[in-house]
Structure formats: structure tokens, C-alpha cells
Amino acid sequence: MNLRLYNTLNNKTENFKEIKKGKIGLYTCGPTVYDFAHIGNFRSYVFEDLFKRYLIYLGYNVKHIMNITDIDDKTIKKSNELGVDINEITEKYLQEFFKNINTLNILQADIYPKATEHIKEMVELIEKLENNGYAYKKENSVYFKIEKFKGYGKLANILKENLKTGVIGDSDEYDKEDVQDFVLWKGKKEGEPYWKTKYGEGRPGWHIECSAMSMKYLGNHFDIHMGGVDNIFPHHENEIAQAECATGEKFVNFWIHCQHLIVNNQKMSKSLGNYYTLEDLIQKGYKPMAIRYLLLSTHYRKTLNFTFEGLERAIRSLNRINDFIFSLKGLKSNKGESEDISNIIKQNETRFRENMNNDLNISGALGVFFDFLHQINLKLKELKTKDIENVLAYIKRINSVIGIIKEEKSIPLEGEIEKKIKIRENARKAKDYKLADSIREELKEKGIILIDTSDVVRWKSVK
RNA sequence: GGCGACGUAGCCAAGUGGUAAGGCAGCGGUCUGCAAAAUCGCUAUUCAUCGGUUCGAAUCCGGUCGUCGCCUCCA
Incomplete structure (x- = not known):
């Protein structure tokens, strides 16, 4: 069975096919480094990690790029509020981000390009858009003219005429020809960092960042772009507009979006007091692997309702896996190997893969894996030495995808x-x-x- | 107003036309000095609801009720 993925581009589950045989270009929207990331952010990152790990498990060579937004309204605001240099802020939270990624056993991307280090690429992209007639200058800023791009709205399935107009965002601060147009280059404002470019002094708009950096590292046309559902519109819609109008080529084949996480059935927000960072949970004594398990175990296109009760359940589910490994490692066995066990492994792995191939049905796949534990538990006493090795090797393969089993450190007893x-x-x-x-x-x-x-x-x- | 998602046991959650996976919790056995783990049995005649299509529907179609998201800050 082929890998099938739900593609936001046409709202259909499609057979996955890579552009270059065996190789996959993967771009995931990364953090804006102005504060600690919250567990909602990590739901996306953990899912993206699961997906990437599964691609690697299938034998693909994955090139993964995750951008770092280190210049935008929020980073500037924080810097001004605290009176601290913006680079100090972004560097601090970037390091915190890496620490969290590591804690949650998320594989590192190949490259983490920073927006501030790719101003040149962004300006070049704006230049192309201008030359192709999709960009216009107004005052000190540059805008994208969405009216010119016929495909605008195809990702989010939004008709241009249905876009709300006025009152929101930059519409009254900047002087666009059409309120729906989005900014490519923001003219310099008092108290804001700026770069001197052919478009004058200013800073890049948020959307141009991702288009420029993804194409720089993955080419004009690449396989997969991921992010949270909230990014579909306008961010990813605008990315498509920028990239395709600049290059004339199709930008991305598969758009994969992760649903949000809510807490106790409510949107997570600081004012409701249900806003948690990873650090918050760890300080409450929850183990990272339990948090990962919880974030992972719900299908990515379904809203995940985070509760502490659910986290407790996740701990106990994980215990079943870890206890199994514990018993396995303490077994005394006779030499040899049984066909029976090899067959169970083979069949189970096939079922595991079938579920994962079905648009990354992790709940189904985990169910299959628990079935396996049960089947082996029934035969625990009959296992031969080689069987135990095979079972452990299988668990290791599964764990290369789910990443929830931490290698047990043998702590010497005092x-x-x-x-x-x-x-x-x-x-x-x-x-x-x-x-x-x-x-x-x-x-x-x-x-x-x-x-x-x-x-x-x-x-x-x-x- | 426009676009879209979802509603399956006490809780979480698969199943997308062939007769309800799995995990957690609970109850009762086996094992154990007692535990822990494991294991066995029990725990949804039924998938929000009403109707339709079909030999057959949790799955397809339509209505209703309910929950939620997006429509230029947002993972």
C-alpha cells in the first residue's frame, strides 16, 4: 500500500509521490523566537517529527528545513518593552526552543535558516515579483497585488471577494492600493530594526521569509510543506502567491496541516490560565515522553483536547510499553529462534505500516503495536534468545518512528x-x-x- | 454572511459499504507470602438524532440538534 496523505491544496487524500526518486524536500514553519513555545506549538512540531521519522523509516532521504522567524512585530515589541537588544531576545528563545525540541525527542532539522540572515534572498524575490508585475511600491513599502494572481485563494479555498476588508492588521498603518494586498517589504518605522536595500530602509514582511528561504534550500518546486492549520490563511496562501508568481512554477506538491490543541475544551490563552509551556508541565513533574505520547497519539487532523487527566492516561499507556520491555530484558531464554515469533513481527509490522500509510493514522498504528505486545506477552515464556533480539529490534524500528521509548539508563545501585x-x-x-x-x-x-x-x-x- | 471540521463505551480513540481495533479506568478470576507485571472473563445489539439509498450503513445522501475552527497576530 502506498503512502496516502491528505493534501490541503485540494482537500483530498492522495497517493504520495516524491519529485526526485528517494529524496524528499520538507519545509516546516518554525517558531517566532520571542517567547517560550507552548504545548500547542509542540503538538505541531511533534506531529511533523512523527511524519518525518516515518518517511525516514520508509527509506526516504529527507532534507528538512525549518525557518526561524527572528524579525517581526512580536520580536520587536518584546525588545522594546524590555529595552533589550532584539538579537539578545531572539537568541535566548532560540536556545530555549532547541532545548525543548531535544527534550521531546524531536529530530533536528538539517538547516534552521534565520530570517535576518536571508534579507538578500527576500529582496531578490521581491525584485522578481516586481519585474513580473505582481508587486508595487507605495510610500516606503512594497505590496503584493493579489488581484493579479488568478490562483489566489486556492489553498485556503477562499474567494477574494469574501475576504473581510478594512479594520484589521496593517490596513490603516500602511497605504495599500487594495486592503486585501499583503506587505512584502515594510518601510522603516521609528524604533524598529531595518536593513538598507534597493527598496529603501525597512524590514521584510513575514510571508516573504518562508518563500525565499524554502526555495533557497529546497528549490522552486519541492515535495512537502507543513504547518499548523492557522497558517493556511494567510501565510501559506501568500507563500504560494509569492513563489509561483516569481518563478512561474508550481511551488509545493503536498501541503500538510496539523490541527490545533485546545485545553479543557477551550482555546489556550494566557487570560484563561490554561496556557502551558513545556517547562510548565515538566515542572509539574510530568515526563517528556508522556507529553510526547499524548501530543502524538491523536490523529493530526483532529483537534487535540489537552487535559491533565489525559496526560495521566498517557503515562499509564506508556508504562505498558516500558514494562513490557522491562520484562523482556529480564527473561532467561534458550538458544534458538522460532518461526512463529518472526511471523508475528512480520505481520504486525505490515499492519503498522498500513495504518501509517493511511494518512498517518497513528491511533490505528499504536493499536496495532499494543496488539503486538499482547501477542508476545502470551508467549513470553517460550521465547528463545534470538526471538528476544528480534522483538527488541522490532520495537526499536517502531520507536524510530514514534520516538516515545527512552533508552533505559542502567543506574548503578548505591x-x-x-x-x-x-x-x-x-x-x-x-x-x-x-x-x-x-x-x-x-x-x-x-x-x-x-x-x-x-x-x-x-x-x-x-x- | 462565506469556507471548513467534528459528534463512536466511564474517559481517550481507530474503523470511511460486509456486521464495533486498541489504550486507560472498573468489576471478578489465575499467578504471587502480599504486591508489581502479565493473563483470562465481564464492561457499546450499537456509532448525536430523524429520514433516505442498499441484500447490507458508524461508514453513502438529505434534514435537524450540538461543539469547534478559519475569513489578513497565531502551531
């Missing part, structure tokens, strides 16, 4: 704890269960969980 375990063992042998249980309870409080098996005592760390 001597004192080891001593306590021995005392408890002796107590158990002497049937002094009162003492044994109190030691078990004591260690549990220290984060060490003891598990009695028929021959040895095993332990695991809560962390």
Missing part, C-alpha cells in the same frame, strides 16, 4: 540500597514479611521499585 535489598531477601526467606514489605515501601519512596520473580529480585527506577 551500596546502601543494595544492602537493603539483601536484607529484604533474607527477611523474605525467613518469612519475615513485615520487615520485607517495609523495606520495599522504603525503597519505593526513594524511587526504586522492587519486583519479585521466581528466581531473582529485579528492580527498576521510577525515573
Whole structure:
């Protein structure tokens, strides 16, 4: 079964086909580095990561570009409010962003181009638009004339005449010919950073950034562009307009958009007190992998309702996977390999892939994976040495896609704890269960969980 | 006003024409000194609702009710 993806461009699920065999150009809209990213942002990033990991799993060579918006209204506003240089602000939150990405086990992009380092490319793009008759200067700014572009609105499925006019955005600050037109280059304003270019002193509009940088690194025509649904209009619509009017070529084949996250059925907002950054959740004691699992486990085109109850459920679901691996690693086995187990793996992987191929149906795919755990649990005692290896290798393959299983670090036990375990063992042998249980309870409080098996005592760390 | 999404068990969530996956929680067994994990059984005659098409509908069509998003800040 082929990989099928829902393409916002025509609102249909289509067979995926790459432009250049085996290679994929992927562009994802990155953060505006003016503040900590919130869990809604990470829902998108985690989904994009899942998708990218799956492409890699399928054997594609993926070139992934994620832009960094480090010049825009918000970064400027923050800089002015705090009286701190804008670069200091953006650098700080860029580092925080990278830290968060790492915490959530999100693979790094190949390149993180910054807007401020691509002014030249943006100006060149504006130049092309001007030459082709799609851009006009007014006062000190440059605008895109959407009336000239017939395809305008095709992504968002919006008719030009239905666009609300006036009152919003820049319409009264800048002097456009038509309120629907969007800005390519913003003339210099007092107290704002600016660049000297052929269009005068000023700074780039937001949309031009993504068009310029994506084409620089991926070419005029590339495979996949992703982002949150809110970006469909106007951002991605404008990107298409800029790129296609400048090059005359089709810009992107597949537009994939991730739905939003809401909290307790309400839009996340600071005023409602339901606004969470990753840091907030981690400080509450939630583990990154549980957060990742939660963000990941709902299909990307469905609104995800974030609740702490859901997060608790995610923890317990993850426990099932981790406990399984734990039991597997503690097994004593005989040499050999059984065909039975190899077949289960093969069949399960096929089903996993079928679900993922179906527009990245992660819920279905996870269901398949839990089926696998169950099937193997039933045969745990019959597993041979090679079977265990095969099962672990399969889990590793699955995890290369979902990325929710953290490699267990074998933390050495402190001597004192080891001593306590021995005392408890002796107590158990002497049937002094009162003492044994109190030691078990004591260690549990220290984060060490003891598990009695028929021959040895095993332990695991809560962390 | 225009465009669009969604409504499946206590909770989360697959299934998109062939008779309701999976996870969590709950109850009752097995295993265990007791636990933990695992395992077995039970837990939706029914998919918001009303009608239609069909041999057959959660799935297709139409109406109704409800929730939500977008229409130049936004992942």
C-alpha cells in the first residue's frame, strides 16, 4: 500500500509521490523566537517529527528545513518593552526552543535558516515579483497585488471577494492600493530594526521569509510543506502567491496541516490560565515522553483536547510499553529462534505500516503495536534468545518512528540500597514479611521499585 | 454572511459499504507470602438524532440538534 496523505491544496487524500526518486524536500514553519513555545506549538512540531521519522523509516532521504522567524512585530515589541537588544531576545528563545525540541525527542532539522540572515534572498524575490508585475511600491513599502494572481485563494479555498476588508492588521498603518494586498517589504518605522536595500530602509514582511528561504534550500518546486492549520490563511496562501508568481512554477506538491490543541475544551490563552509551556508541565513533574505520547497519539487532523487527566492516561499507556520491555530484558531464554515469533513481527509490522500509510493514522498504528505486545506477552515464556533480539529490534524500528521509548539508563545501585535489598531477601526467606514489605515501601519512596520473580529480585527506577 | 471540521463505551480513540481495533479506568478470576507485571472473563445489539439509498450503513445522501475552527497576530 502506498503512502496516502491528505493534501490541503485540494482537500483530498492522495497517493504520495516524491519529485526526485528517494529524496524528499520538507519545509516546516518554525517558531517566532520571542517567547517560550507552548504545548500547542509542540503538538505541531511533534506531529511533523512523527511524519518525518516515518518517511525516514520508509527509506526516504529527507532534507528538512525549518525557518526561524527572528524579525517581526512580536520580536520587536518584546525588545522594546524590555529595552533589550532584539538579537539578545531572539537568541535566548532560540536556545530555549532547541532545548525543548531535544527534550521531546524531536529530530533536528538539517538547516534552521534565520530570517535576518536571508534579507538578500527576500529582496531578490521581491525584485522578481516586481519585474513580473505582481508587486508595487507605495510610500516606503512594497505590496503584493493579489488581484493579479488568478490562483489566489486556492489553498485556503477562499474567494477574494469574501475576504473581510478594512479594520484589521496593517490596513490603516500602511497605504495599500487594495486592503486585501499583503506587505512584502515594510518601510522603516521609528524604533524598529531595518536593513538598507534597493527598496529603501525597512524590514521584510513575514510571508516573504518562508518563500525565499524554502526555495533557497529546497528549490522552486519541492515535495512537502507543513504547518499548523492557522497558517493556511494567510501565510501559506501568500507563500504560494509569492513563489509561483516569481518563478512561474508550481511551488509545493503536498501541503500538510496539523490541527490545533485546545485545553479543557477551550482555546489556550494566557487570560484563561490554561496556557502551558513545556517547562510548565515538566515542572509539574510530568515526563517528556508522556507529553510526547499524548501530543502524538491523536490523529493530526483532529483537534487535540489537552487535559491533565489525559496526560495521566498517557503515562499509564506508556508504562505498558516500558514494562513490557522491562520484562523482556529480564527473561532467561534458550538458544534458538522460532518461526512463529518472526511471523508475528512480520505481520504486525505490515499492519503498522498500513495504518501509517493511511494518512498517518497513528491511533490505528499504536493499536496495532499494543496488539503486538499482547501477542508476545502470551508467549513470553517460550521465547528463545534470538526471538528476544528480534522483538527488541522490532520495537526499536517502531520507536524510530514514534520516538516515545527512552533508552533505559542502567543506574548503578548505591551500596546502601543494595544492602537493603539483601536484607529484604533474607527477611523474605525467613518469612519475615513485615520487615520485607517495609523495606520495599522504603525503597519505593526513594524511587526504586522492587519486583519479585521466581528466581531473582529485579528492580527498576521510577525515573 | 462565506469556507471548513467534528459528534463512536466511564474517559481517550481507530474503523470511511460486509456486521464495533486498541489504550486507560472498573468489576471478578489465575499467578504471587502480599504486591508489581502479565493473563483470562465481564464492561457499546450499537456509532448525536430523524429520514433516505442498499441484500447490507458508524461508514453513502438529505434534514435537524450540538461543539469547534478559519475569513489578513497565531502551531
